[in-house]
Each structure stands twice: as C-alpha cells, then as structure tokens.
Amino acid sequence: xxxxxxxxxxxxxxxxxxxxxxxxxxxxxxxxxxxxxxxxxxxxxxxxxxxxxxxxxxxxxxxxxxxxxxxxxxxxxxxxxxxxxxxxxxxxxxxxxxxxxxxxxxxxxxxxxxxxxxxxxxxxxxxxxxxxxxxxxxxxxxxxxxxxxxxxxxxxxxxxxxxxxxxxxxxxxxxxxxxxxxxxxxxxxxxxxxxxxxxxxxxxxxxxxxxxxxxxxxxxxxxxxxxxxxxxxxxxxxxxxxxxxxxxxxxxxxxxxxxxxxxxxxxxxxxxxxxxxxxxxxxxxxxxxxxxxxxxxxxxxxxxxxxxxxxxxxxxxxxxxxxxxxxxxxxxxxxxxxxxxxxxxxxxxxxxxxxxxxxxxxxxxxxxxxxxxxxxxxxxxxxxxxxxx
Amino acid sequence: xxxxxxxxxxxxxxxxxxxxxxxxxxxxxxxxxxxxxxxxxxxxxxxxxxxxxxxxxxxxxxxxxxxxxxxxxxxxxxxxxxxxxxxxxxxxxxxxxxxxxxxxxxxxxxxxxxxxxxxxxxxxxxxxxxxxxxxxxxxxxxxxxxxxxxxxxxxxxxxxxxxxxxxxxxxxxxxxxxxxxxxxxxxxxxxxxxxxxxxxxxxxxxxxxxxxxxxxxxxxxxxxxxxxxxxxxxxxxxxxxxxxxxxxxxxxxxxxxxxxxxxxxxxxxxxxxxxxxxxxxxxxxxxxxxxxxxxxxxxxxxxxxxxxxxxxxxxxxxxxxxxxxxxxxxxxxxxxxxxxxxxxxxxxxxxxxxxxxxxxxxxxxxxxxxxxxxxxxxxxxxxxxxxxxxxxxxxxxxxxxxxxxxxxxx
Numbered sequence: 001x002x003x004x005x006x007x008x009x010x011x012x013x014x015x016x017x018x019x020x021x022x023x024x025x026x027x028x029x030x031x032x033x034x035x036x037x038x039x040x041x042x043x044x045x046x047x048x049x050x051x052x053x054x055x056x057x058x059x060x061x062x063x064x065x066x067x068x069x070x071x072x073x074x075x076x077x078x079x080x081x082x083x084x085x086x087x088x089x090x091x092x093x094x095x096x097x098x099x100x101x102x103x104x105x106x107x108x109x110x111x112x113x114x115x116x117x118x119x120x121x122x123x124x125x126x127x128x129x130x131x132x133x134x135x136x137x138x139x140x141x142x143x144x145x146x147x148x149x150x151x152x153x154x155x156x157x158x159x160x161x162x163x164x165x166x167x168x169x170x171x172x173x174x175x176x177x178x179x180x181x182x183x184x185x186x187x188x189x190x191x192x193x194x195x196x197x198x199x200x201x202x203x204x205x206x207x208x209x210x211x212x213x214x215x216x217x218x219x220x221x222x223x224x225x226x227x228x229x230x231x232x233x234x235x236x237x238x239x240x241x242x243x244x245x246x247x248x249x250x251x252x253x254x255x256x257x258x259x260x261x262x263x264x265x266x267x268x269x270x271x272x273x274x275x276x277x278x279x280x281x282x283x284x285x286x287x288x289x290x291x292x293x294x295x296x297x298x299x300x301x302x303x304x305x306x307x308x309x310x311x312x313x314x315x316x317x318x319x320x321x322x323x324x325x326x327x328x329x330x331x332x333x334x335x336x337x338x339x340x341x342x343x344x345x346x347x348x349x350x351x352x353x354x355x356x357x358x359x360x361x362x363x364x365x366x367x368x369x370x371x372x373x374x375x376x377x378x379x380x381x382x383x384x385x386x387x388x389x
Numbered sequence: 390x391x392x393x394x395x396x397x398x399x400x401x402x403x404x405x406x407x408x409x410x411x412x413x414x415x416x417x418x419x420x421x422x423x424x425x426x427x428x429x430x431x432x433x434x435x436x437x438x439x440x441x442x443x444x445x446x447x448x449x450x451x452x453x454x455x456x457x458x459x460x461x462x463x464x465x466x467x468x469x470x471x472x473x474x475x476x477x478x479x480x481x482x483x484x485x486x487x488x489x490x491x492x493x494x495x496x497x498x499x500x501x502x503x504x505x506x507x508x509x510x511x512x513x514x515x516x517x518x519x520x521x522x523x524x525x526x527x528x529x530x531x532x533x534x535x536x537x538x539x540x541x542x543x544x545x546x547x548x549x550x551x552x553x554x555x556x557x558x559x560x561x562x563x564x565x566x567x568x569x570x571x572x573x574x575x576x577x578x579x580x581x582x583x584x585x586x587x588x589x590x591x592x593x594x595x596x597x598x599x600x601x602x603x604x605x606x607x608x609x610x611x612x613x614x615x616x617x618x619x620x621x622x623x624x625x626x627x628x629x630x631x632x633x634x635x636x637x638x639x640x641x642x643x644x645x646x647x648x649x650x651x652x653x654x655x656x657x658x659x660x661x662x663x664x665x666x667x668x669x670x671x672x673x674x675x676x677x678x679x680x681x682x683x684x685x686x687x688x689x690x691x692x693x694x695x696x697x698x699x700x701x702x703x704x705x706x707x708x709x710x711x712x713x714x715x716x717x718x719x720x721x722x723x724x725x726x727x728x729x730x731x732x733x734x735x736x737x738x739x740x741x742x743x744x745x746x747x748x749x750x751x752x753x754x755x756x757x758x759x760x761x762x763x764x765x766x767x768x769x770x771x772x773x774x775x776x777x778x779x780x781x782x783x784x785x786x787x788x789x790x791x792x793x794x795x796x797x798x799x
Contacts (some may be wrong), residue, residue: 009717103541266786288785293786294707294727301706302699308411328699383698384691387671 014073015314017058017170024053025088036210037361042166043210046088047121056121057241061103061315071245072307078299084364087211089256091124093249094162097373098125100245101171101187104237104315105229114169118359119282125340126167128158129239130217136378138173139182139236143218150225152188154218157200162372164214165199166324170194172218173235180234188230195357196221207364215231223258231250245310247307247330248286251303252368254330254337256270258296259338260361261344265289268348270356285347292340299333320386327374327382334376341366412713417479420461420472426519427456429613436488439615442762445492445530447571450499460502463508468524474716478657479500481799485661488757489614490764498567499523503530504604505647516784519574519594529574533563533621534644536566538709541566541579541777543641544587548623550579556630557581559593559601559623565771568603569619573597577623578644581637590640594632600628601723612763630680646774651726653715655772656708656725656732659765663736666761670694670743673750683758687722690746697739703726704735723785730778740765 010018028049036043050056051158058074060066069071082089102111102125117123119204134140141157154174164170169191175184190197196219200234201212230238268287269280306325312324341363345352352359372374397460413421431452431517452626460560460603463469463477470476477500485493507520509528539545548561559579566575575595582589605622616648635643671694684690711724744751751758769775 062415083783246745266788269661269788281782285781286788289786290730290779290782293782295732297710297724297727298703298707302703302708305410305706324698327695330700331695332699332703341396343661351640377692379689379699381690383695387694388691388697 007252010072010076014076015067016071017073018076018080020053020373023076024049025081027343029081029088030084033088034355034358036087037085037388038209038355040209042212043088043091047091047124047295050091051121051127055092055119056095057119059099060091060119061114063118064103064111066115067119070307070311072304072311075248075303075307078249078252079256079259082253082364083260085255086257086362086369089160089253090208090211093253094124095121096128096249097242097246098163098169098171100125101229101238102189104241104245105234110189110226110229120170123168124166124372125165126161126163126170127171127242128164128170129162129165130158130160132157132159135376138239139185140178141172141175141185142172142178144178145170145176145188145228147176147225148222151222152186152225152228153221154188154190154221156197156218158216158218161216162204162211162215164216165202165212169274170197170216171229172216173239174218176233180233183233185233186241187234187235187238188223189227190218190221190223194221202300205287205368207361208367212301223242228364235300241317243316244318244326246373247302247326247379248307250312250369250373251306251326251333252331253266254333254366255296255299256332257305257362257366257369258292258299258337258340259360261341261366262277262289262292263324264298264357264359264362265292265344268351279347288343288347292343295336296340299329299336303329304333305329324386327379330374331376331379331383337366337369338363342343355379396433397479405648410709412475412535412709412716413479414475416472417475420476421483422478423456424458424480425486427458428483428487432487432489432492432610436492438614438715439492440489441613441614444571444617444791445489445495445615448491450496450526453496453762455523459496460504460520461500462526463520463524467508468521474653474712477654478712481654481657482661485658486665488760490658490662490761490767491613494613494767495571495616497569497651497654497658498532499530502647502651502702503532503574505650506532506576506643509646510592512631514631515594515634523574528573529568529571530574530576531566531568532576533566533569534578535565536562537564541774544642546589546590547579547583548577548579550581550591550593550628550798552581552628555564557628557633558592559595559626561619561623562605565608565618565624565633566621569615570607570617575602575621576634577621578640585638586626586642588638591637592634592640592643595623595626595628595630596719599628611766612760613635614763614765637774639795643677649715652729652735652772652778653708653711655768656711656728657702659732659736659768660701660705660708662761662765663704663732663739666736666740666743666758667694667697667701669756669758669761670697670746673747677748678751684746693742693746697742700735701739706733707731717731723782726773726778726781726785729768730775730782734775735763736765737762737769765797 044327056075058066062068078089131141146153172188172190177184198217200217272279306329344359345363455468460469461472467469533641544733550557550559577593577595580589581591604619606620608618647715677684707726711728714721744758744762749754
C-alpha cells in the first residue's frame, strides 16, 4: 500500500520559505533584536528587508500582486521570524491583519486600489477595532460614522492599534448608530494624512517594545463613500471573518517564540557547567526541556493542521468547526509559549533574568500572544460555542 | 443519591470530525466503519459485564480475527491484511470506544506488542506455528519482559535461559504481564548470558502447557478490569530450539525496535478514550440543569470544555504526525515519545475534568466516565513511564543522559 503522506510533509516551496526566512532572521534580525527592543525604535530596516525579499506578498492573493502561497506558508515564515524576534514577525502578521478586511470585504476596485501596494510592502496596513471601552466586546464600539453628502465622517478613538502610528492604510470599524449593535458597524479605509486623523499617543508596553501600539483619534475625519468595505452594516462580519483567519498568524508567532526560547535554553544547558558537569547532564533539567519540546511540537502540529483546514476553505466564510481549530491553535500555542519561555528563563537562572540573553525578551513578548487578536478567554468562547451549540 | 441511569456512551451522538484527516484515505475510513459496527454490535453491549467479571471471553479474539483485524500490518503472505499504520490507528481508535480499556489493551498487546517481533524475526516455521494462528485469533499472545526487580531497566532482568541439549531451560519470574492468564503463547525475555547486560538477552516462545511454566497469580488493578494481569513463573521450563526467536543475545534490540509501535498505538488509544470522556462531559452539561439553566450555559463550564478540546486536539495532531513519520520511514523516535507523553497526560487530565463536570454522578460506577478515568491512568506508567519518555526525548535533543541507562519496559 502506498505511503500515506498526502498533505503532511511541508511542500518544497514551504521548506524553501522556511530555509530562506531562517537565514534572513539569523543573519539580519537576530543581531538587531536586542538593540531595538532597548531603544523602542521601529525597525524600518526589517521592513526594507521584507520588501526586498517579497515577504509581504505572502499576505495577499495572487490576483492583487500577492505570492499566491497558502496560509501555512505564511505561518511557517512568521514562525521562523518569531523564533528570533516577535516584533519582526508581527510586522508581517499585522500586514496580513490589515489586508484581510480588504481581501474579504472589498469590491474589485477597492482591492485593486489598496492591495498591490500592501503586497509589496510599499505601504503598511493596520486594523483598528479596539476602543477604550470596547475590547473583547467589539460590538460595543462607539466610534461614529456619519454620512454627509458624498463623504463618511468618522468621530471617535481607537486604542491599542498595532502599527497605528506608522501605517499608511488603516481599516477603521465605526458604527452608524450604537443602538443597532453589531448590525450598525461598517468598515472604513482611512489613509495616512487624511485630515482629522491623528495619533494621540503611543503606548509603553511590557514587551514588543519596538512595535508601535497607538491610540488613534478621528475628529471630523472625512473619507469618500467608496472607502467603505462591504455593504451597510457588514463591518462587524468583516471584522470577525478577519480575526477568524488571522488567529493562525498569532499562533505561529507564539510557536516561533517558544521554539526560539527552547533552542536557546538547550544551547545554554550544553555550555553551562555547575557541580563539575554540564547542566545538560542533570536529569531534572533534561525533563524540563523534554516537556518543553513536546509541548512545542504539539503546538506546531495543531497549528499546521488548522492552517490546512482554513486554506481548504479559501477566503469564504469558515464553518464553525474550522473556526474552532483556528481558536484552538491560538489558545494552545500561546499558552505553550508562555509556559516554555517562563521555563527557559528558569533554565538560564540569573542569566535568564538579564537582558544579555534573549529569553527574558521572549518571555515578555510571549505574554501578549495570550491577549491580542482575541484573548484566550474569547478563544475559549469560540471553541465552547462550537462544541455546545 | 437518586437512582440514575448512566448514559449509554460510545456510539450515539458522535460528532463527525471537522474534516477527514489527510492521512486517512477512503479505505481507512471503510475499515473504521467496519470496526465501529463490530464494536457497537458485539463488544459495547457486554463491556460493562466483562469489566465487572474482570474477564472477557477469548472468543473476542476469534471474532476480530475473522474480520481480519488482528493482522492489519502483517503481510498478506502470512494471513494478514498488508495495510499500513493508519489502518492500525483507525482500528485502535474505534476499539478504544468499546467500553472497556482492558479489552482494547489485551488486543493491542496481541497485535502490536507481541506480534510484530514474531513477524519480523520469526522463521518460516515460527510464522506458521505462531503468526498465522495469532492473526486468526486462535492463539492469544503475551509478551513478558518486566520482572519484580526490573521494570524500566530491562537490562536488569534476572530470568535465565540455560543451554541444554536440544533447547533451553528457563528459570525466573515475570510480573505485570497482560494476557498472562489467557495467553497461549508468551514471548519471554531471558538472560542467556547473565554477565553481558543488555547484550545477554534472548527471546523465547513459551507455550501454554509446557512443563515448568505456570501463571502463579493474577494481580488486581485500579483499572483495565477486563484484562488479566499475571505473574508468570518459570521453573526448569524446557523450551525447544525451535522456540528461540531471533538471534541469541539480540533480544534487547529485537524488542527495542517494537516498543515504538506499541507506544504509538497507546497514544492513539488514549486520545480516543479521552475523546469519549469529552463527549460524555459535553452531553452531561447539556442535559444537567442547575440554578435554572443547563450547566452548558455557565461560562466557567464552557471555557473548561474549550480547554479540554484544544488540548485533546493538539495531542491528536501530534499522534497523527508521529504515525505519519512511522509510515514514511522517517526517524520517529522523538515524535512517538512526544506523542505518547502528551497523549497520555492529556487524556488523564481530560478524563479527570470530565469526571469533575459530572459532579457526584462522575464518581458513581453507573456512569462511564470513571471507567475511562481509571483506565487511561495506566498509560502514564505502562508502555514506557512518563519519566522514561522524557529521558529519551532529552537524549534525542542532544542532552547527555545522566547515566548510561538503557530503555526498556513491558
């Protein structure tokens, strides 16, 4: 009988992307990560590197200048980037997040207008849903969109918007009437420099220091009518469909962080000697890394399977049981990343706690993967809903 | 406590998988369907009685043999089906939903622990005498490695086999032997050169009725009730030359090779049992009301089920990945060890949570969840302890072992 391998091995192309990304990450990003984590300056050189290597094209369909690769390829690339630095991987993940509403909700003209420059990385995208008073409860957003003649006028504040201060294209979710709940929400593309759109502050965070997280203010910000994606009241659906598909990117980031911390800790255990032998020879530590490696591999297999399932459904609406897999992958990978990075710090002892070694940064960065793009509590809601009906 | 009827779990209301896994092809799914029907018709209805009786009829082996299920990966020339690992997985997953972990274990010991070394190292004569009847379910197999003083440390066994004219004489005691009472043929590991450590171990096929071989006692266990666990005694037991399996002195290596497959099927089996526990918990929280609404409407309950589902799915995907590596002929040591470590720990945690979600009913013997809880607990020990698995995983990662320990169990 033939060997059952269909759909399992990474394709040649996916393996090639993994090799390329690992080489880029180790050569160009790893040596920079500590420095920009310290200064908090956004690494434009990394953006330039991604542009030159065409990595932004992984986020966009082929018809609009994208690479025409699948979701698993993007996940593998994000994983490899996050293995050395989560901030660098987030540059790509946010480009996907900001592009998805246009891919999923835009008409042909809108796609042709915005996607090609996002595919080259010439322009950066952002996704603006969260507000000071509406986080997990996204349907409660208060930013208003009012039709005035041939314009939409936006009024309100968005918070915790990754790349909000540097993005050229921001997809903003706003309601025509809060009383309508999620049915009143629309999705609007706001370009950088539009009058009435400003950045009111950039957050100081525990991790992801070089990734700007901004508060955006819309004060009489006018955009043309054709900047609305989808029909009347379809914005919430677009937002949810986007998040359903972007979860694997966060899971991939978490997986990469965990793998990076594990690899670093293993290298350290082989070098460091105490009590006359390498730390690697102590069984108590061997068992810790065995558990870490096992959890990381389980994360990887769950994520890759979720990516394949989602990919089979194209850009259409995902059935609940497929969404469940995306949510399970995000939940599981991020929880594992937190545990594994915490253990990696432990394995390095005092050295784990100082910035000379990257594991403390990985531990700080891992934490956000349990929170953003749907807290893990929200992931559990998604999973439970599909189990319990 | 009010009288209740435990839900008849297992086959009813089973959820279709999100998508057929790419490794399972239509022929695997057809096999799965066959096993599912067989289990529903011939095993599930009696499982509870067999568990209480602490035994199941040996006819079960014949029944499975008649349906070609005992030699799924055995070559067709030896009476097997000549199928692949995913056929085994489909069979194992369905069998573990029969309502008795012990029965499933007894069958796995026969098909995936004892049989593979017989197929691989057996002579044509041994294939005819042992493999073919085993595939038909006419002769039940056991494998005897563990001794009172040697569990994980297989090289430390003390049972000896002394060369005599025309054969060997075995002396020693084996314990924790699954199928120890019902087996017709026991594959016994013994020292032919007691000074040579692992290089002094050889394998013998001891047949029921051979003078000097007896089952000294049965050992009572927390779970796996329908499966007999025996202590076997060999006292000047003469075994003819034709019953030596493989090369003398190579027994340790003959067995190490098959432990990988054993661990893979255990991992697949416990995922199936945990899946059933999860489904029982979902059904229970949907039907049980408290404070005016179903338990399923409490978010704390929903989120626990979500965690259980996510962890179980990660374990399942890890098992499938390990199986795929086995099937593809890739190095699968690390993958299988990880799969068993994750699957068994996750399964026990899920069974425990499922019991918790059943409240007081979960602790009664009327509900099935306690049986799964008891049964899956074994596998953090049996088939390679958690500790031995981590030992191998960390060694595979290039960390030196803390001692020159060998790895073996059974």
